[in-house]
Amino acid sequence: MSLDEFFVTGDPLILGSQIAIGLTMVGLVALITYLKRWKWLWREWFTTVDHKKIGIMYILAGVLMFFRGGVDGLLMKAQTSRPELGFLDAQHYDEIFTTHGVIMILFMAMPLLIGIMNVVVPLQIGARDVAFPKLNALSFWLFFVGAMLFNISFVIGGSPDAGWTSYFPLAGKEFTPGVGNNYYAIALQIAGIGTLATGINFVVTIIKMRAPGMSWMKMPIFTWTSFVTSILIVAAFPIFTVALAFMSLDRLFGTHFFTVAAGGDPMLWLNLFWLWGHPEVYIVVLPAFGMFSEVIATFSRKNLFGYKSMVYAVAGIAFLSMLVWVHHFYTMGNSAAVNSIFSLTTIMIAIPTGVKIFNWLFTMRKGRIEFSNAMLWSLAFIPCFTIGGVTGVMLAMAAADYQYHNTMFLVAHFHYVLIPGVVFAVFAGLYYWWPKMFGFKLNEKIGKWHFWLFVIGFNMTFMPMFFVGLDGMSRRMYTYSESTGWAPWLGFSAVGSVVMAAGFAALCYNIYWSFRYASRDVGSDPWNGRTLEWATASPAPHYNFAVVPEVDRIDDFWYKKKEGKTGIKKSDLKPVHMPSNSWTPIFLGVAFGIVGFFLVFEWFTLAVISSILIVIGLVANSFDYDDGYHIPVDELEEEEREWRGELK
Amino acid sequence: MSSTHSSRFPWNHLIGFILSIALTLLAVFVKFYTSFSDSIVVWIIGTLAIFQALIQLFMFMHVTEGKEGWINVVNMIYSVFLALVIVFGSIWVLTSGHAAMH
Structure with a gap:
């Protein structure tokens, strides 16, 4: 392979990105070296097993990926803003909608939700970490390496271009011979292993590590939704693992699971993909429902209805x-x-979802609603998501679906489900739990800009898509003629996407502004919260709780506050056992990344040689006898005194 | 449940033991001393294996005991349900309709 096949060449946009990526990397390395922060990074972040820090790294990666996926979206909107534009050619457009889809679902939605789960779930159940802290770190690094591997595809080797669903036969070697779709198969496999491990980790954590007294029906609702999501991860991700393994075998080793020629069946890919893909939608949306429930209950000053x-x-x-x-x-x-049965089950799923909508509405009824930013996102979610849900029921009817299938109507529908359902939730969750992570609030005023720009931009972008879809525009069209009459709709939609991007920019500015100027004096419970995460300091200390709280009822902390029983006694302090940092997760992550890269390019000798690194990591991990360390009582006392005052 | 353990004769274990031996011998018998076709033999042995597994789980491995033993049971039922849905659902979806008209 010659060098100009290795690097993608010939497109000024990509050349610009290559230069920008190169400069950013050099700049980052230089900056960290200049600030002498390498050791600090290694000690505090790269080798950490603390669920809160891992959560923050997930969130950071998710926001970065949001930027990347968002730029993809803007490029698509620019291309279709006018008829017959030549801004992107068909191939480039294919690559961009593919990476947009994969990145937004798997590398934006997933890490942001898993990040917030990581930070919040152990705190909500009164635990000091997750059940398997080192595995948790490994999950993060595998996800991160998978995401990075996928992301370099557009400058090295070429992007996948068969859609985020990568349907066969298009995704097979015969029709897409380049390395692009190898990236899809290998990078998602690596990230998927990490996600599966996260699922197992949280199932065990929530079953085994709840505070004394917290029975199932006393668990906070966000913990419940995270639990169910984790079960779905464990149930559904192995199907994707198998499907991707078949895909890799087909593409790299010439097997024929999905090619008709030798008795394979491309529909088997669709079947397996959606056996995972549909639960995946609920994997991302359930924790989001949990976040809205927590936020709505807190800012209505009422317990959750029903x-x-x-x-x-x-x-x-x-x-x-x-x-x-x-x-x-x-x-x-x-x-x-078949179609009738699946129509029925699909329509049935709208029933429990409707139940939830009414629960949220009744929670707010007669509540003392405070319009904080987190609450605003939750309020905007309800109508927007309902539009997504109702159009979903339209799509659920098999006979009607023959008209809607693969049109822009469908595209509008799932954006109306996923953006309010996941992105709004993540924003609500970030505003709500930000003080617990960092010890200061995000600015409410800049947050309002973020909110209004994003929500208005979102509706401007995706509402027109319903109409062009009903008018026959199929999805993934890279251009269209003037005579279709779609130009005004799509032009308006493109303007909307810029407004939405401005909303995202406001969020980034808000984070920057708040880091520099926001008041650090927010106390441990800035929103008058109801659940256990607010019972400890902000930011939460690395041991979470000096004394493990006991729980008598749902929203226990809320009642304990009223009874004035939130303090701890000096005599209850005992040394706290904590897990030690470990270098093996990041080492294994990098090793998987190297092997994955060689597999993408089908350099099998190098892949086999470098997989020795994985073996080394696993062996080193098995012989790691570190049992963690104990935090002595005086240290606990000193840290607790800082925010509680003198202990009794 | 735990009180029956200490003093009384472990009937559960005895019955489980006898049943598991009986099931094993039955499988041997079906294979060597009957003239069923191979596919029927496999079906019978498969069915016996499921009973064998249940006996092991309930009589020796005590899946239902312990503070949250029911979680194990729910877990197993859910796993079996998922496996059935995935396998038979896929077969149904991929072999009916147009796909059946080769």
Whole structure:
């Protein structure tokens, strides 16, 4: 392979990106060296097993990926803003919608949600860390390496270009011979292993590590939704692992799982992909529902209406979510029985979702609503998401779906589900839990700019897509003619995407501004919260709780505050056992990245040689006898005194 | 449940032991001393294996005991359900409709 095949060449946009990436990397290395921060980075972040720091790294990576995926979106909107534009050619457009989809779902939504889960769940259940802290670090590094591997595709070797669903036969070697779709198969596999480990970790954490007294029906609702999401991860991700393994074998080693020629079946890929892909939608949306529930209850000053029905609704959604996958390909030409059954299950899933909408509305009814930023996002979520849900029921009807299938109507629908359902939730969650992570609030005034620009821009961008979709515009069209009459709609939509981008810029500015100027004096419980994460200092100390709290009822902390029983006694302090940092997770992550890179380029000798690194990492990990360390009582006392005052 | 353990004769274990031996012998018998076709033999042995597994789980491995033993049971039922959905669902989806008309 010659050098100009290795690097993608010939496009000024990509050349610009290559130069920008190169300069940023050099700049970062120089800056860290200049500030003498390498040791600090290694000690405090790269080798950490602290769930809060891992969560923050997930969130940081998620915001970065949001930027990358967002730029992809803007490029697409620019290309379709006018008829017959030549800004992007068809191939480049294909690559961009592919990476946009993969990055937004797997490298933006997932890490932001898992990041917030990481920070919040152990705090909410009164635990000091997750069940397997080192595995948690490994999860992060595998995700991160997978994401980076996927991201370099557009400058090295070429991007995947078969859509985020990568349907066969297009995604097979015969039709896309380059390395692009190898990136898809390998990078998602690596990140997927990390996600699966996260799922296992949180199932065990929530089953085994709840504070004394916190029975199932006393668990905060966000913990419930995280629990159900983790179960869905464990149930669904192995299917994707298998599908990607088949894909890799087909592409790298010439097997024929998905090629008709030798008796394979491309529809098997669709089937497996959506067996994972549909639960995946609920994997990202359930924790988001949990966040809205926490935020709405807190800022309505009421307990969550119908807590139990909420729990049952979440469980019901999880159960049904494994039974609806065929609605993504009704048009494969299935029997009437198959399409009818899957229509039914799909429509049924709207029922528990409707239950939740009413629960949120009734939680707010007669509440003393405070319009903080977190609450604003939750309020905007309800109508926007309902539009997404109702159009979903339209799509669920198999007969009607033959009209909507693969049109812009569908694209508008799932953006109306995923952006309010996930992105709004993440924003609400970030504003809400930011003080718990960093010890200061994000600015409310800049936050309002962020909110209004983003919500208005979002509706401007995606509402027109419903109409061009109904008018027959299919998805993934890179251009269209003047005579279609779509130009005004799509032009308006493009303007909307710029407004939405301005909203995102306001968030970034808000983070920057608040880091520099926001008041550090916010106390441990700035929102008058209801759950245990507010019972400890902000930012939470590395041991989380000096004394493990005991729980008598739901929203226990809320009642304890009223009873004035939130203090701790000096005599209750005992040395706290904490896990030690470890270098093996990041080492294994990098090793997987190197092997993955060689596999993408089908340099098998190098891949085999470098996989020795993985073995070294695993062996080193097995012989690691470090049992962690104990934080002595005086240290605990000193840290607690700082925010509680003198202990009794 | 735990009180029955200490003093009384472990009937559970005895019955489980006898049943598991019986099931094993039955499998041997079906294979060597009957003239069923191979596919029927596999079906019978498979069915016996499921009973064997259940006996092991309930009589020796005590899946339902312990503070949150029901979690194990729910977990197993859910896993079996998922496996059935994935396998038979996929077969159904990929072999009906147009796909069946090769």
